[in-house]
Amino acid sequence: MYKWIVRPTLFLFDPERVHYFTTTLLKVLLKTPLVSYLIKSTYRFESPTLEQNVFDILFKNPVGLAAGFDKNAEFYKEMHALGFGFIEIGTVTPKPQSGNPKKRLFRLKEDQAIINRMGFNNKGVIAAIEKLKTKGDIIIGGNIGKNKVTPNEEAIKDYEICFEALHPYVDYFVVNVSSPNTPDLRALQDKKPLLEILSHLQQLNSVKPKRKPILLKIAPDLSNSQLFDIIEIVEETKISGVIATNTTIDRQGLKSKNKTEMGGLSGKPLTARSTEVISFLKQNSKSKFPIIGVGGIHSAEDAIEKFDAGAELVQLYTGFVYEGPQLVKDIKKAYSKKKS
Numbered sequence: 001m002y003k004w005i006v007r008p009t010l011f012l013f014d015p016e017r018v019h020y021f022t023t024t025l026l027k028v029l030l031k032t033p034l035v036s037y038l039i040k041s042t043y044r045f046e047s048p049t050l051e052q053n054v055f056d057i058l059f060k061n062p063v064g065l066a067a068g069f070d071k072n073a074e075f076y077k078e079m080h081a082l083g084f085g086f087i088e089i090g091t092v093t094p095k096p097q098s099g100n101p102k103k104r105l106f107r108l109k110e111d112q113a114i115i116n117r118m119g120f121n122n123k124g125v126i127a128a129i130e131k132l133k134t135k136g137d138i139i140i141g142g143n144i145g146k147n148k149v150t151p152n153e154e155a156i157k158d159y160e161i162c163f164e165a166l167h168p169y170v171d172y173f174v175v176n177v178s179s180p181n182t183p184d185l186r187a188l189q190d191k192k193p194l195l196e197i198l199s200h201l202q203q204l205n206s207v208k209p210k211r212k213p214i215l216l217k218i219a220p221d222l223s224n225s226q227l228f229d230i231i232e233i234v235e236e237t238k239i240s241g242v243i244a245t246n247t248t249i250d251r252q253g254l255k256s257k258n259k260t261e262m263g264g265l266s267g268k269p270l271t272a273r274s275t276e277v278i279s280f281l282k283q284n285s286k287s288k289f290p291i292i293g294v295g296g297i298h299s300a301e302d303a304i305e306k307f308d309a310g311a312e313l314v315q316l317y318t319g320f321v322y323e324g325p326q327l328v329k330d331i332k333k334a335y336s337k338k339k340s
């Protein structure tokens, strides 16, 4: 039904409007007990074989919603109802910011891809906290970044503000230095600034009554030598793991007319590179830290490839837009079959 009726209808309209329309509609529908029951029972798939203990968190299933979909922690309950095992909110910045001018989100239908240059549009960390106060036992990752107006030399302060504010409300943190849409952000992936930011957050973490796992989200465009640096940084700062990968600036092999738009590319063209990065990190780190695999998962087979490459958990964004909630269920079934 999603692929034959819902998607073709939604794809007639502007992607950013569709995003807010569908998430708001879902919120309304799930408030109606009968519809809520029907939606949940259609997409439910539970099994003890899906459980995963990663960085001391027990995930009921290993399929998560990637950052950027629920930037302001407004829809995580609805996404959880569709079967996701965990939701990553954000990227959240200290102050609210409107992001880049519209239009800034493009479908590349022939390539099963998206290009976005949203630019961390979000309502700020205080607004996110308000929404997270009633999260209950839903596993939430807090993806944090810096405001556009903050120079890189002061970025550490922005990460600190978000970390301190969100600490009581999220289950793990993600330091995002890999978005291509905030000018110069990716320069923070260099060894020196990254060591400074991560060590500082670990320091803040160490004095909390309950420490929260901190992960680093990296770009797929890093060279092998940069990936070796990442492994060293993870080991030196003793952070809990890596999310591989964010969107790419690469444009090879695209067919769609929107391929020349500026921004980060996600979806099918990213599948192979993101899996390659996961394998590289897993092998060269000798499996010393867990990896969340994300990038171009559009089928259960794509997800299994990520697990086989070494990911403990996976996340979806573009595949979920193209395939709908059935994809989450399909991945869970395939994973469960593999485990049993």
Ligand SMILES: Cc1cc2nc3c(=O)[nH]c(=O)nc-3n(C[C@H](O)[C@H](O)[C@H](O)COP(=O)(O)O)c2cc1C
Pocket (backbone or CB within 6 Å): 066, 067, 068, 069, 071, 090, 091, 105, 114, 116, 118, 120, 143, 176, 179, 217, 245, 246, 247, 265, 266, 267, 268, 270, 294, 295, 296, 297, 315, 316, 317, 318, 319
């Ligand atoms: C519209 C859009 C907005 C995104 N915003 C964020 C973001 O704010 N922070 C972040 O870390 N990643 C963001 N991402 C990247 C995704 O979390 C994911 O890493 C990437 O899209 C690759 O996965 P996919 O191919 O399944 O989409 C965004 C992706 C899209 C398509």
